[in-house]
Amino acid sequence: GDSVTQTEGLVTLTKGLPVMLNCTYQTTYSPFLFWYVQHLNEAPKLLLKSSTDNKRTEHQGFYATLHKSSSSFHLQKSSVQLSDSALYFCALSDNSGTYQRFGTGTKLQVVP
Amino acid sequence: NAGVIQTPRHKVTGKGQEATLWCEPISGHSAVFWYRQTIVQGLEFLTYFRNQAPIDDSGMPKERFSAQMPNQSHSTLKIQSTQPQDSAVYLCASSLDQGWQNTLYFGAGTRLSVL
Numbered sequence: 001g002d003s004v005t006q007t008e009g010l011v012t013l014t015k016g017l018p019v020m021l022n023c024t025y026q027t028t029y030s031p032f033l034f035w036y037v038q039h040l041n042e043a044p045k046l047l048l049k050s051s052t053d054n055k056r057t058e059h060q061g062f063y064a065t066l067h068k069s070s071s072s073f074h075l076q077k078s079s080v081q082l083s084d085s086a087l088y089f090c091a092l093s094d095n096s097g098t099y100q101r102f103g104t105g106t107k108l109q110v111v112p
Numbered sequence: 113n114a115g116v117i118q119t120p121r122h123k124v125t126g127k128g129q130e131a132t133l134w135c136e137p138i139s140g141h142s143a144v145f146w147y148r149q150t151i152v153q154g155l156e157f158l159t160y161f162r163n164q165a166p167i168d169d170s171g172m173p174k175e176r177f178s179a180q181m182p183n184q185s186h187s188t189l190k191i192q193s194t195q196p197q198d199s200a201v202y203l204c205a206s207s208l209d210q211g212w213q214n215t216l217y218f219g220a221g222t223r224l225s226v227l
Contacts, residue, residue: 006154010179032213043116043218044155044203051213089155093212099145100216104154 002027004092006103013080013110015042021075023090030068033066033073034091035102047075085108085110116219118204123226125194133189133222137206144187145216146179149201158202161187162209194226 013019015055025031032051038044050057053068064075075088090103125131137144144224153213159169161181169179176194181187191198201223205216 013113034215036216036218041220043220044216045218046215048217049213091155091216095212097212099157099160100149101157103150 002029002092002094002098002101004090004101004103006090006106008076008106009104010107010109013108015082015110015112016063016079018078019076019080019084019108021088021090021108023073023075025071025073025090025092026064027094029094031066032093032095033064034093035062035064035073035075036089036091036102038087038089038105040086042086044087047088080093080108080110082110082112084108116206116217118202118203118219118222120222122223122225124227126227127191127195131194131198131224131226133191133202133224134203135187135219137187139185140208140215141206141217142184142209143207143209143214144181145205146189147203147205148202149221154161155203157188159193159208160191162177172218180203189223194224195225199224199226 034042034049035047037047037083048057048059050066089105091100093100119134145160148156151214157171159179164181176192179189201221205218207214
């Protein structure tokens with residue numbers, strides 16, 4: 001069945017540095033990938049999404065490119081801010097009509 | 113638009129007691145999902161409804177968990193005989209429909225603590 005893997009549980013970075021959060025997936029169907037962000041004590045909310053192979057998607061300074069050849073949808077930002085500290089979830093949907101499956105999440109901690 | 117509303121925000125139960133969690137989806141959204149969030153497992157799918165009909169409950173522990181959607185404005189998740197391992201944040205989400213490209217809009221969750 002479908003699955004999503006996020007390899008980093010915690011990423012700690014100094015403000016101003018670039019970040020990449022890893023996301024890989026498995027599905028036998030056509031994939032649709034999402035990144036959700038959850039700030040402390042808040043609801044998860046959509047950051048960006050894509051189903052187009054090799055096209056960069058951007059929102060709020062974050063960007064990701066779906067690569068079907070490597071089954072990846074890594075989230076990147078060129079310069080992290082203190083306000084980016086949050087939990088980031090990668091999620092997978094597909095055209096089989098199933099629900100979105102989530103990875104275990106990566107906590108991003110940005111320090112001064 | 114108030115977003116997805118979940119009540120209560122926090123619930124504390126004793127082992128063996130029943131817990132009922134409530135969710136009011138965004139008006140006009142036809143799909144409602146329940147997920148359970150823990151540090152170890154992340155977001156685990158429990159069940160979902162489309163136009164109030166149960167579609168997939170494959171993530172629900174069969175014996176003690178049940179979910180209903182009696183009308184388009186609310187859904188409930190009931191846990192009977194709660195156990196310490198049920199302690200988690202339970203998230204409800206809604207989307208415009210069940211289409212594979214649709215964004216999930218989450219509520220703030222109910223934090224269940226079983227003592």
